[in-house]
Amino acid sequence: MSAILTEKPKEKESFGKTQRKDLWWFEPLVYAVGFGAFIFYATWAAFQGKHYEYGPYLSPFYSPLIVVDWWKFSPAFLILWIPAGFRMTCYYYRKAYYRSYFMDPPACGVSEGCKKYTGETAFPLIFQNLHRYFLLGASVLLCFLWGDVIKAFNFNGHFGVGVGSLVLLANTFLLTMYSLTCHSFRHLIGGFKDSFKCGYQYNLYEKISCGNKHHMFWAWVSLFMVGFADLYVRLCSMGIWTDVRLI
Amino acid sequence: MSTLDRFEIHEHDVIVIGAGGAGLRAAIEASTNGASVGLVCKSLLGKAHTVMAEGGIAAAVANVDKQDDWQVHFKDTMKGGKFLNNWRMAQLHAQEAPERVLELERWGALFDRTNDGTILQRPFGGHTYKRLCHVGDRTGLEMIRTLQDKGVHMGIDVYMECTITKLLKDDGKISGAFGYWRENGKFVIFKAKSIILATGGVGKAYKVTSNSWEYTADGQILAYDAGAELIDTEFIQFHPTGMIWPPGVIGILVTEAVRGEGGVLKNKDGFRFMEKYDPERMELSTRDVVARSIYLENKDGRGSPHGGAFLDISHKGADYIKKKLPSMYHQFKELADVDITTGPMEVGPTCHYSMGGVKVEADTTATSIPGLFAAGEVAGGMHGANRLGGNSLSDLLVFGRRAGLHASEYAKKNSSKLKLDENEMKLAEKEMISFFERDEGENPYSVHTDLQELMQNKVGIFRIEEDLKYAIEQLKILKERAKKTKIEGSRMYNPGWHMAYDLQNMIIYSEAIAKCALQRKESRGAHSRIDYPNTDPEHGKWNSIVKKSNDGSLVIEKSPLPEMPKELQDLLKEKDLVKK
Amino acid sequence: MPAECTIKKESMDAGHDLPGEGHKARIATFKVFRGDKNTGSEVEYKVPVEEGMVVLDAIHYIQRNISPDLAVRWNCKAAKCGSCSAEVNGKPRLMCKTRLDDFSSGEEIKVYPMKSFPVIKDLACDVSWNFEVNKKITPFTPKENTSWIMNQRDIDRVQEFRKCIECFACQNVCHVIRDHDLKPKFAGPRFFVRVAGLEMHPLDGADRLEALKNDMGIGFCNITKCCTEVCPEDIHITDNAIIPLKERVVDRYFDPVKIILRKLFVKR
Structure with missing residues (x-):
């Protein structure tokens, strides 16, 4: 083989051109719809600024609840940028929305058409590199959410269990799993090392790595659950649903 | 215009033909020794058959079984080869293999580990102790990738997808090689003071084979045509x-x-x-x-x-x-x-493997032609009548290194200007082009299919005189058919054309296999005769030798085994030290 | 395929080699790209199907019986050497690993050369760019005074990367190369895997982070995971090689706290 590349400028192909015969557009479409529906609902719910509390329950969109005089908008906006940023810079979600929304690429082996591409080397996508700081912020919020879970089992000073308590518990558990299986966490906990002197650290790294394989699963179920938790509190608060006390 | 001006020419001290384990190891050693090295291979770099080696590299590093040492490895190899091995090769191999394996690790290879963090070894057929250093079941891949990555940083020029069809000589000494680029069919000449053959085996002559299209006895026949001797060609290993x-x-x-x-x-x-x-x-x-x-x-x-x-x-x-x-x-x-x-x-x-091949001097891997060296499967003698699993990878490393070292030393000592013979080149060119010049002829693939059927059925695991005689007759016919094949299309990346050339080599080597198999009237190692089912000690005293006679026909001889020094003889006589 | 490539339709079959009617053998229809960098056509071939047959067997059948000059690269035919990469129905595959049973009966099977590299002829293309990239990577450089003792648990991770058979399917499918053609600035998934194998080697002492960021363009990767999807060796290229490398690059170049700490405490 000759070592010199005698390559001509490539013909730019039109968008969507491929020899693939399968339904390659189906997966990105599902993600686009699913992700879009959540963003739509979350934005609406955050703008409401009411119906976020019911009995001992607090909607995760509003936790921790910060009510201050100088802030004229919904309190949700004071904290929502953290989980939003965490998910937007998440290594899994990046794949999903680059494919579904940016069409970059729409699917493997499917042409993108003609456009300029700088990937994550230039503004604004270069800020994806700060994912670990959003992880840090999200971990702080998780502490508050666990606090909310404890409160959700406290009905006027007495232990009790309502369906809402379980919804908030499930939500916080799933969010914790989503955070624990984060790629950045995996790096910080041991991925940065080339060899492990400490067996405990290695075991922890292995467990996180194992969970990391299912990061996509935790991403989707936690996304669904956090939306549902808000909806549950909201509908109870609006009087549409009744919270059933189990204990 | 002189013939030389028509061809693309590359000049190096050492040209290595074949980029599997042996070729790469040879190129690295020659380059380390200060030679300018060109590495020519039929496929892309890193695709050679070494990647198919799975089980491991046999080397007595004694990490798992501490009793292991080179003497036991030597003994196992000689026993496995039914004492037909070149004792000196077997000795060097057993002695140097551990060092070669550790060297691979120094270059970045990652073998599976013992609990102590050293190289893990597994048991294998015919080895007394757990001896095979391995990486799961992809040891060959690890080895070739390590050597490849080491080699590309040493300034070795790699000529990929290039087939050599002729060795060129000046006054009996090697002066270069003639070949063609598979990609565009253009001819190319490599000028070199020494050439190392590392082209592998001949498995593609058989129908059921683990070998790829590349294993067509190229190196053996290049050497044979240039006047070198082949040894023990009757021994073909069936895995x-x-x-x-x-x-x-x-x-x-x-x-x-x-x-x-x-x-x-x-x-x-x-x-x-x-x-x-x-x-x-x-x-x-x-x-x-x-x-x-x-x-x-x-x-x-x-x-x-x-x-x-x-x-x-x-x-x-x-x-x-x-x-x-x-x-x-x-x-x-x-x-x-x-x-x-x-x-x-x-x-x-x-x-799976051809134990026989080009006859070489054990210490230097030099053939009988000055400037021509051979290492790896293409060389014969090391494994005798049967190769032990795991001994091939170590063979590649040990003798690949020796070939690189001695070929580069030879190049240093023979620095006088060598001439290329224009007539030789013209003939080589004519031979390759002839396939396109016929108006009609057979498809080379159908001749190949018939060759594979013949070798599989008549010169396979079990052999008998009448089959072998029949095969020798049939091979004559196939040889004529192969000369008259016709190629369609152009010289651009034309596998049919490539096959037409490779076929010639396979048929000559097949003849060598069949004739030597007929000559060996006993069963020994991989050679099993239905009509002579027993091993005959008298036949254990000689190796088969194949060479080209002056009239161009293939002749076979017997050559007595080289005398083994007494201490090694005593070693072989010792009762087995330990059993598992 | 190059700009001026013209696709013509041709049809060829081996006639006498096909089993007659009443035979149970299935016949598969292949549409194979035949041509070079300037011109090409899609040629139809009919191939009888045997049990367990793979696409490479069909290509060999065509070579043996219909078109001996059909150019194709192959070696081991056992998914160990990575020579026979091509696009089968638009997906980068190893032909030796793509079974005909995976296609429905009567489905046309298109076989094209890898799209991201210039075609030489038919199914063979010029992958020399990859070898050039490999040369630029700093080779394995052992730490000084190492004892060469390594724990299996430390090398498990690296051994995954060393499974790579260099079929270049990931290079072919990666949209940074395939669609945006950023070859001069971007090394591609195969070489991120190689660098990961070196960077995470317990005994390697060299540093390749600057090269990763600047010369190899790891920032161009937007982790859309097509490389992982097509890898015939099941290497988790994105999750285990590229993302951990990106995180190491972040440590060095983007993490403000780490940068400040380094400035304060690490002596030059």
Whole structure:
């Protein structure tokens, strides 16, 4: 083989051109719809600024609840940028929305058409590199959410269990799993090392790595659950649903 | 215009033909020794057949079994080769293999580890101790990638997808090589003071084979045509375990590591038949014995449905199998719909390795032609009548290094200007172009198919005089047919044309196999004669020699074995020190 | 395929080699790209199907019986050497690993050369760019005074990367190369895997982070995971090689706290 590349400028192909015969557009479409529906609902719910509390329950969109005089908008906006940023810079979600929304690429082996591409080397996508700081912020919020879970089992000073308590518990558990299986966490906990002197650290790294394989699963179920938790509190608060006390 | 001006010319001190384990190791050594090195290969770099080696590299580093040393390895190799090996090669091989393996690790190879963090070793057929340094079941890939990455940073010029068709000589000494680029069919000349052959074997002459299209005896015939001698060509190893079903995968190798890790062979009645043929070593007997046993079980009607045997490792548990034999697991799962963690594989013998090859001097790997060296499978003598599993990778490293060292030393000493013979080049060119000039002729692929059928059926695992005589006659006809094939299309990347040339080499080497097999009237190692079923000590005193006579015909001779020094003879006479 | 490539339709079959009617053998229809860098056509071939057959067997059948000059690269035919990469129905595959059973009966099977590299002829293309990239990577450089003792647990991770058979399917499918053609600035997934194998080697002492960021363009990767999807060796290229490398690059170049700490405490 000759070592010199005698390559001509490539013909730019039109968008969507491929020899693939399968339904390659189906997966990105599902993600686009699913992700879009959540963003739509979350934005609406955050703008409401009411119906976020019911009995001992607090909607995760509003936790921790910060009510201050100088802030004229919904309190949700004071904290929502953290989980939003965490998910937007998440290594899994990046794949999903680059494919579904940016069409970059729409699917493997499917042409993108003609456009300029700088990937994550230039503004604004270069800020994806700060994912670990959003992880840090999200971990702080998780502490508050666990606090909310404890409160959700406290009905006027007495232990009790309502369906809402379980919804908030499930939500916080799933969010914790989503955070624990984060790629950045995996790096910080041991991925940065080339060899492990400490067996405990290695075991922890292995467990996180194992969970990391299912990061996509935790991403989707936690996304669904956090939306549902808000909806549950909201509908109870609006009087549409009744919270059933189990204990 | 002189002939030389018409061709692209590259000049180096040393040209290495073949970029498998031996070729790469040779190139690295020659380059380290200060020579300018060109590495020519038929495929892309890193695709050579070394990647198919699975089980491991045999080297007595004694990490697992501390009693192991080079003497035991030497003894195992000689015993496995039925004492027909070149004793000096076997000695050097056993002595130097550990150092070569450790060197690979210094270059970045990552072998599986023991609990102490040293290189892990596994048992293999014919080896007294656990001796095979390995990486799961992809040791060859690890080795070739390590050598490749080492080599590309040393300033070696790699000429990929280039086939050499002729060695050029000046006054009896090597002066260069003539070849063509597979990509565009243009001819190219390499000027060199010394040439190392590292082109591998001849497996493609057989129908059921684990070898790829490249294994067409190129190096053997280049040397033979240039006047070098070939040795022990009758010994062709049939690996006992190749895939036999479905038809699309016939011949694909199933690593001996399956047996090394505890796999058992059973016949259709579920009987572990190796108890009958080699009760002591069972499945870890030498390859010739296991291959023959499977064949005999089938002959007596106790084979598996598709003419082989069942190899079962499922008792080891799914996790262990997936960890230790990952590519075997995937190979069966994806190509044959068989889950080896729950059921047996169906396996049968497949042509695997050629013990014979170019006759070389043990210490220097020099052939009888000044400036021509050979290492790896293309060279003969090291493995005798049968090769032990794992000894080939170590052979590549040990003799690859020696070839690189001595070829570059030779180049230093012979620095006078060499001339290229224009007539030789013109002839080589004419020979290659002739395939396009005929108006009609056969498709080279049909001649190849007939050659494979003939060799498989008449010069296969079991041989008999009448078959061999028939094969020799048929080979004459095939030789004529192969000369008159016609090629369609252009010289641009034309596999039909490439096959037409390769076919010539395969047929000549096949003739060498058949003639030497006829001459050896006994059964020994990989050579089994139905009409002479026993090993005859008288035949253990000579090697077969093949050379080209002055009239161009192939002649065979017997050559007495080189005398072994007394201390090694005593070593072989010693009773076995330990048993597992 | 190059700009001026013209696709013509041709049809060829081996006639006498096909089993007659009443035979049970299935016939598969292949549409194979035949041509070079300037011109090409899609040629139809009919191939009888045997049990367990793979696409490479069909290509060999065509070579033996219909078109001996059909150019194709292959070696081991056992998914170990990575020579026979092509696009089968638009997906980068190893032909030796793509079984005909995976296609429905009567389905046309298109076989094209890898799209991201210039075609030489038919199914063979010029992959020399990859070898050039490899040369630029700093080779394995052992730490000083190492004892060469390594724990299996430390090398498990690296051994995954060393499974790579260099089929270049990931290079072919990666949209940074395939669609945006950023070859001069971007090394591609195969070489991130190689660098990961070196960077995470317990005994390697060299540093390749600057090269990763600047010369190899790891920032161009937007982790859309097509490389992982097509890898015939099941290497988790994105999750285990590229993302951990990106995180190491972040440590060095983007993490403000780490940068400040380094400035304060690490002596130059």
